[in-house]
Amino acid sequence: MAVFLLRHGETLWNRARRLQGRKDTPLTLKGARQAAAMGRALARQLGGAAPAAFFASPLGRARQTAVIVADGIGFDPEAILFDERLAETSFGAWDGLNMAEILAGHRAAWERRNEDRWRNAPPGGESHAESAARAAGFLAGLPAARPLAIVAHGSLNRVLRGLWIGLDGSASLRLDEPQDGFYRLEEGGREVFVPADGA
Amino acid sequence: MPAIVYLIRHGETVWNRTGRLQGQADSPLTALGARQAEAMGHALRRALDGAPFRFWASPLGRARQSAAIVADAVGHDYNDIVFDDRLKEITLGARDGYAGWRELARDFPEEAAVRRRDPWNFRHPGGESSQMVQDRVRPLLEGWTAAGGVHVAVSHGVVVKILRGLHLGLSTGETFALDRPQDAFHRLRPGAVDVIPAGGA
Numbered sequence: 265m266a267v268f269l270l271r272h273g274e275t276l277w278n279r280a281r282r283l284q285g286r287k288d289t290p291l292t293l294k295g296a297r298q299a300a301a302m303g304r305a306l307a308r309q310l311g312g313a314a315p316a317a318f319f320a321s322p323l324g325r326a327r328q329t330a331v332i333v334a335d336g337i338g339f340d341p342e343a344i345l346f347d348e349r350l351a352e353t354s355f356g357a358w359d360g361l362n363m364a365e366i367l368a369g370h371r372a373a374w375e376r377r378n379e380d381r382w383r384n385a386p387p388g389g390e391s392h393a394e395s396a397a398r399a400a401g402f403l404a405g406l407p408a409a410r411p412l413a414i415v416a417h418g419s420l421n422r423v424l425r426g427l428w429i430g431l432d433g434s435a436s437l438r439l440d441e442p443q444d445g446f447y448r449l450e451e452g453g454r455e456v457f458v459p460a461d462g463a
Numbered sequence: 464m465p466a467i468v469y470l471i472r473h474g475e476t477v478w479n480r481t482g483r484l485q486g487q488a489d490s491p492l493t494a495l496g497a498r499q500a501e502a503m504g505h506a507l508r509r510a511l512d513g514a515p516f517r518f519w520a521s522p523l524g525r526a527r528q529s530a531a532i533v534a535d536a537v538g539h540d541y542n543d544i545v546f547d548d549r550l551k552e553i554t555l556g557a558r559d560g561y562a563g564w565r566e567l568a569r570d571f572p573e574e575a576a577v578r579r580r581d582p583w584n585f586r587h588p589g590g591e592s593s594q595m596v597q598d599r600v601r602p603l604l605e606g607w608t609a610a611g612g613v614h615v616a617v618s619h620g621v622v623v624k625i626l627r628g629l630h631l632g633l634s635t636g637e638t639f640a641l642d643r644p645q646d647a648f649h650r651l652r653p654g655a656v657d658v659i660p661a662g663g664a
Contacts, residue, residue: 290531
């Protein structure tokens, strides 16, 4: 069995194309349905097995998604383990902003970051390299038992998958961030996308 | 135009299911709770039948999440929701998040005895009495009535009971005896309260 890596369902700021980072907004109706659909798809993957452990980011949108997914697979939501290392990459001063607002108010910082998107952090925020370091710490501490379920975030999941499948930084930043399915991480550095239909 | 007020309680939460006392602490909606919010949103859309309305909500997480789902179901912009602290749940102060009523009575028998003698005015340490909640929501209800038109409010079990009791002029005992459904909501109109079943959750 494998490690199942899920992203939270669509939120209000996802829909409005605003960076969330460490800030938070509720799931939309679509996001709540996506979470339920991912729960059903995960139940099919598990085929009746219970996860040996269920980890989630402590941010609200991940907590809410994790509970809906846990209900979908019959896992006690109160047994979910919240781990700060799964929190979304912080965009610092850009948390909550859309692209137009970043370019209008932070153009120089935006250009500086783009010189090395892996290592350069937004003002007051975290670089992807820094969030990869905490993701690596999380992975190193994972229990050996399988299957495992993890609910986290778009940027954090990209770097976590990059570590799992052995990509360099810039390649991991080209990975997708789906909310209508999730990734099954297999031993030997492989990943398989699992679609969640009917969201 | 006389006021019509739709009062919606948030969907089922993890702590609702386990019996833990939430007060102004919070836990996420369960899968059932998210479906209940969606079902109440669809039923609200049918009840509104296109009428313009103002959307109010408690700022606590479970109410925000329920309001976001209801807003999508009725086609209302979440950013236009008025979050009003007066719609927050009654707080049990130091007892918010406690395991349950039975555990509370077991661990604090003297407080439980005081509560039994006058439940309406009882306050947990640092908490609110039902009377204090009634005092904070009364101006809200009077404001809706004075403004007229249609108002939707997503709030909590105790607050919705107290608003219904105020509207109907119920006694404190009658107000305590009201139900707190999550698969139906209430409509206040002059002199009456209707139950609107949501179903389909």
